[in-house]
Amino acid sequence: MTFLQSAVATRRLHRKLTSASTLVQRFTLVARACANSTSSQSPNGGPLAGIKVLELGHLIAAPFCGFLLAYYGADVIKVEAPGKGDPLRVWRELDVDGVSPWFRSLARNKKSVTIDLRQEKGRELVRQLALQSDVLLENFKPGRIERWGLGPSDLHPQNPGLIYTRVSGYGQTGPMRSVGGYASVCEAFSGFRFINGFPDEHGRPAGAPVRPNISLGDSLAGLHAAFGTVMALLARGKAAPGSKTGQTVDVAIYESVMAMLEGIIPAYDRFGVVRGPSGSSVTGIVPTNVYVTKDPSTYIIIGANGDSIYNRLMTKIGRQDLIGDEFRNNDDRVRNQETIENAITAWTSQISADDALQALAEAEVPSGRINSVEDRESHA
Structure with a gap:
């Protein structure tokens, strides 16, 4: 199946949200399916077949990571809030089912359950799912998931092989960890926004710097998160048998964007050159x-x-x-x-x-x- 065909087929592949009354039954079925899944049994196929992923992400960054893992065969269970689900479900245009195609494009090949993380009963269900998972994805503001008792230090003792992948604006540590960071803000902080648009006579942006009409920072962070997750799975596979060495993968949106800036930072560090926008061309390459x-x-x-x-x-x-x-x-x-x-x-x-x-x-x-x-x- 091609990438485009997979996107078109997303309505068939993605399950609707369950109601609270059927949550426990759905959880039991999903847990049993995860426990019985092997590389050869996975219905998705692909190089990640048999890898079980628990996605606590919402909107774009972590779900983009989950979408990539699912596309390559992982069994991804997406946890959504009861009643409303992921906010992305109703962003932009809605189809006949009242669901955004944008959401469907990121939810393809996933399974959904509703769990209320604000309730201890819901958090206990997540712990049970995490026990049977290879990967957990989340993109909450740093510290929130720890307050729920679902952080790496809470889950690794029970599942030492768990790959715990986290996406946030500025990372889980450091002076800006508590600062909210959507993609637009992190793109600006990274220096990416400064180099977009047309220059004035001084080589700086002529007017407000423009942005690409997509959430580029979120997608780049999701891409880096998927790469880091696969590297952690590879390292776990190379560890001594029975060691079940898990890792925490910490992805910052601003760093994911900054990693795409080629030689801009070294050129400034070495030569003091501040690259500005270049309109429809690219600086230093002709034609x-x-x-x-x-x-x-x-x-x-x-x-x-x-x-x-x-x-x-x-x-x-x-x-x-x-x-x-x-x-x-x-x-x-x-x-x-x-x-x-x-x-x-x-x-x-x-x-x-x-x-x-x-x-x-x-x-x-x-x-x-x-x-x-x-x-x-x-x-x-």
Whole structure:
């Protein structure tokens, strides 16, 4: 099943919330299924088949981790609050069942139970589930789950092999552990937001820095959490037989975003360079940019930053005069960026997007349209 097919099938794969009256019965069935599950018996298949995951996460960050683990075969049980469930269920557009497709995309391949973590009876059910789990995921504010008696120090003595994966804004320790941290705030704190948008004459953001229209920080944190979880499972598998060495995986949203900043921090540390926004291009790499075509509303992307690719591009657009010693490598082209960008724009603006992309494909120059989701889904 492809990634897209899996998303479409989520309505069939995700179970609805149980009512309080059926909670104990559902818990018993789930616990028995977990206890009997093996790698060969898992209905999901995949490299994580037989791994049992208890997800106490809500909204995006921890559920994104759970979605990745489930996609690769883990048996994920998602715990939701009775009556309303995960708040993401009713965010943005709702389908005929009154459920958000956004929620369904993260809940695919999971099973759901309702447990009230504010009640001791509910917390005891979680402890019983945790006893039979390989992984526990949570993204509550640091300290809250400890107050419920469900922290790592509470669960590891009973299940020493448990991988306890935690996602928060700023981590479980340190001076900012108690600060609330949604993705938007953590993206700003990390330095990521500063480099988005178009620059002013001083290289700083011209106006308010823009954001990608997705919760990028949450997804990156979920991705790092999934990677850390799998590494902890790998380490546990390499431990001496019977040792059941579990770990706590501590993921901060801001650090997950900061890890994507390439050489920005080392460049500042070594050279004092503060990288600002670069509009539709990327600092220090030429040419890679967005170019207008004959239809002013249609843009294409061209990435010709490899030396031989650049030469093929210049040949295709009839600008062999821009091939030579002054344009031999990327450093040379950065120094001549304006000349190169003007030459490419002069060519793309005179032809249609289809003709430009066909010509670039013939020259083996990476290029493509900027698609909306409608464009992407209609693409054969």
